[in-house]
Structure formats: C-alpha cells, structure tokens
Amino acid sequence: MHTINVKPPEVFQALADSTRIRIVRLLAETREVACLCELVDSLLEPQYKLSRHVKVLRQAGLLSAEKEGRWVYHRLVEGIPYLDRLHEALKALPDVDGSFARDLENFRGRMCLREAGRCRIGIQTPELAAGGE
Amino acid sequence: MHTINVKPPEVFQALADSTRIRIVRLLAETREVACLCELVDSLLEPQYKLSRHVKVLRQAGLLSAEKEGRWVYHRLVEGIPYLDRLHEALKALPDVDGSFARDLENFRGRMCLREAGRCRIGIQTPELAAGGE
DNA sequence: TGCATAGTTGCATGTTAGCGCATACATGCG
DNA sequence: CGCATGTATGCGCTAACATGCAACTATGCA
Numbered sequence: 001m002h003t004i005n006v007k008p009p010e011v012f013q014a015l016a017d018s019t020r021i022r023i024v025r026l027l028a029e030t031r032e033v034a035c036l037c038e039l040v041d042s043l044l045e046p047q048y049k050l051s052r053h054v055k056v057l058r059q060a061g062l063l064s065a066e067k068e069g070r071w072v073y074h075r076l077v078e079g080i081p082y083l084d085r086l087h088e089a090l091k092a093l094p095d096v097d098g099s100f101a102r103d104l105e106n107f108r109g110r111m112c113l114r115e116a117g118r119c120r121i122g123i124q125t126p127e128l129a130a131g132g133e
Numbered sequence: 134m135h136t137i138n139v140k141p142p143e144v145f146q147a148l149a150d151s152t153r154i155r156i157v158r159l160l161a162e163t164r165e166v167a168c169l170c171e172l173v174d175s176l177l178e179p180q181y182k183l184s185r186h187v188k189v190l191r192q193a194g195l196l197s198a199e200k201e202g203r204w205v206y207h208r209l210v211e212g213i214p215y216l217d218r219l220h221e222a223l224k225a226l227p228d229v230d231g232s233f234a235r236d237l238e239n240f241r242g243r244m245c246l247r248e249a250g251r252c253r254i255g256i257q258t259p260e261l262a263a264g265g266e
Numbered sequence: 267t268g269c270a271t272a273g274t275t276g277c278a279t280g281t282t283a284g285c286g287c288a289t290a291c292a293t294g295c296g
Numbered sequence: 297c298g299c300a301t302g303t304a305t306g307c308g309c310t311a312a313c314a315t316g317c318a319a320c321t322a323t324g325c326a
Contacts, residue, residue: 006227013149017314018142036273049315051274070272070323085222092215094139122271150284169303182285184304189283203293203302255301267326274321282313291304296297 006061011086014060019045020053021090024062025100026107027076028087034107035071037123042107047123071119139194144219147193152178153186154223157195158233159240160209161220167240168204170256175240180256204252 015021022043027034036054040047054074057063062083066073077083095101113121148154155176160167167175172183187207190196195216199206210216228234246254 006229008154008226009149009151012145012154013313016142016146016149019314021141021145037271046316047273048275048317051272052314055274067322072273082222082225082227085218085225089215089218089222092218093141094215096139119272146283152284170301179286180303181287181305185284188304200292200303205303252302270323270325272321272323274319276319277317279315280313281315283311285309285311287307289304289306291302293300293302295300 006082010060011062011083014057014062015086015090017053017056019043019049020057021093022100022103023050023053023074024057024076024087025090025093026103027063027074028090029104030107031076032107032111033066033073033075035068035073035119037071037121038107038110038119039074040123041110041125042103044106044125068118139215143193144195144216147190147195148219148223150186150189152176152182153190154226155233155236156183156186157190157209157220158223158226159236160196160207161223162237163240164209165240165244166199166206166208168201168206168252170204170254171240171243171252172207173256174243174258175236177239177258201251 015024023039026032026039026042034042036047036051039050039054043050054063054065058065058074062077063074064077066075076087078087093100110124113119113124148157156172159165159172159175169180169184169187172187173180176183187196187198191198191207194213195210196207197210199208209220211220226233243257246252246257
C-alpha cells in the first residue's frame with residue numbers, strides 16, 4: 001500500500017511549499033504523530049488548507065495516515081534510505097526568522113493538552129477551523 | 134556572493150523537476166565539474182533547456198558557475214550542512230528504470246573527450262544544440 | 267435519531283512554471 | 297574585423313498549483 005513506485009520529482013515537489021515543509025519539519029524534529037487539529041493549532045493555518053497539504057505529502061509517500069475515531073493521525077514514513085536522509089536535510093535547515101521555533105513551541109504546547117497520549121479536543125482557534133484569520 | 138539567505142521552499146522547488154534532478158544527481162554522484170555542452174551530451178536534452186534549468190539550480194543556491202573562456206563550468210555547492218545531506222538523499226535515490234545509469238554512462242564517456250581536464254569540443258549531438266530531437 | 271465536530275473535497279481564480287522557437291550575447295580565432 | 301561557437305534569454309503558449317469559499321462526509325455522543 002505504501003510507495004512502491006518512487007518518483008523523485010514528486011517527492012521534492014511535495015516539499016516545494018513552505019506550509020508543507022513546516023509540517024514535515026515538525027514531524028521530523030519531534031518524531032511525533034499528529035492529528036490535523038493539532039497541526040492547525042501549531043501552524044495556525046486554516047484546516048482545509050492543511051488537510052490538502054497533508055494529502056499531497058501522503059500521495060508523495062512522505063507521510064502515512066491512520067484513522068482513529070474522528071481523528072486522523074499523521075506520521076513520517078521512515079525506514080526508506082532516501083527519505084531518512086531527506087529528513088536529516090530538513091532537520092539541518094536553518095531557521096533564520098525563528099518561525100520554525102514558533103511552530104515547534106506551539107506544537108509542544110499543544111501536545112500537553114493530550115489525554116492518555118491522544119488528542120481529545122478539537123481546534124482551539126475556531127476562526128481557523130473553516131479558514132480566515 | 135553565495136546563498137546567504139536560505140529559502141527552503143526554493144531549494145526543494147529547484148529539485149521538483151526531473152531534468153534538474155538528473156543534473157544535480159550526476160554532479161553529486163561524480164563530484165565533477167561540467168560545462169553546459171557536456172551536460173547536453175550526457176542528458177541528451179536541448180541546450181536552451183539545460184541552460185535554463187542550470188540557472189534555476191544556481192539561483193536556488195545548489196550550483197555555482199565559473200566561466201572559463203567560452204565555457205561555463207558548473208559544480209555542486211558543497212560544505213553547507215543541509216545541502217550536503219540533500220546530496221546524500223539524492224545519491225540514495227533508487228534508479229528503477231535505469232535512466233540515471235544511462236546519464237551516468239553518457240557523462241563518463243563524455244568526460245573521456247576532455248583534453249587536459251577541460252572541454253575542448255562543443256555539443257556532439259547537433260540537433261540538440263538548438264532544440265528538437 | 268439528531269447534533270456537534272474532525273476532516274475532506276468541488277469549484278473558481280490568480281499565479282507560477284516548463285517548453286519550443288528564435289534570437290541575442292560573449293568569446294576566441296583567422 | 298568578422299565569423300564560428302558556447303551559452304543565455306525574451307516571447308507566447310499551455311499546464312499545474314495554491315488558495316478561499318462553501319458544501320459535503322464521517323464519527324461519536326446525548
């Protein structure tokens with residue numbers, strides 16, 4: 001079910017967007033699993049937007065998704081040599097304006113709201129649930 | 134003169150094209166320097182096309198160029214952590230259809246035509262010099 | 267069974283990107 | 297100087313992409 005066919009341009013194309021880089025970078029740095037609403041509260045981007053970006057990453061073979069009740073948890077696909085090295089490259093990216101540090105801080109704070117290791121609340125910034133800021 | 138400002142999306146965008154991946158992969162694998170006509174004869178793509186792609190890679194900070202008479206030699210930018218890891222990722226890419234092996238073979242063959250380590254001939258496939266195949 | 271909520275997706279739109287063609291620029295040689 | 301040759305680029309076209317809006321699906325709880 002997972003990427004048997006590797007299309008390099010598609011993989012890099014998937015990372016050719018700042019929002020998608022933020023998502024992957026967050027998951028690469030923390031090696032965590034995250035549902036969509038946790039990503040929304042971390043990146044402070046509209047839900048439909050992140051939903052679509054996550055889909056692109058999944059289709060490129062970078063992420064895998066696992067449904068759990070109403071929530072869908074996303075994680076990095078690991079164990080594939082060129083992907084693992086790509087993650088290393090992402091972790092080595094500089095954070096000139098500190099925007100990634102902010103994402104990371106939001107994410108860690110959001111993780112604290114989990115119960116029994118799972119997300120039990122929804123989006124905490126309502127105006128992002130349907131778009132707009 | 135070199136990339137002081139790092140824009141991650143731009144870097145990955147530069148690799149989000151099969152032709153550009155072929156170029157970078159060739160240079161990463163061989164750690165060689167190559168002029169444009171050598172790339173044309175290796176990838177068998179029109180000259181104007183590779184010229185433009187090389188420009189994109191240069192602007193993204195992945196390649197550096199050095200003019201030498203009529204020839205312009207291109208090389209990988211090395212020594213920057215996230216770029217070096219990106220090269221590792223590229224070298225770890227699978228070559229399912231053997232197309233990269235072909236590029237590599239063409240490239241090595243073309244290198245044999247150098248005199249004193251420099252390219253002294255032009256494009257050997259005339260129909261590619263101005264485009265068309 | 268009905269509602270709230272997590273997540274997905276069709277549509278319209280503005281923007282960007284790659285390509286082929288032709289042409290222009292730059293350098294070296296006779 | 298003028299031509300041959302390696303390289304770069306403006307133009308027009310077409311296709312792909314990111315986004316906002318709104319509607320839709322899916323799951324759990326009262």
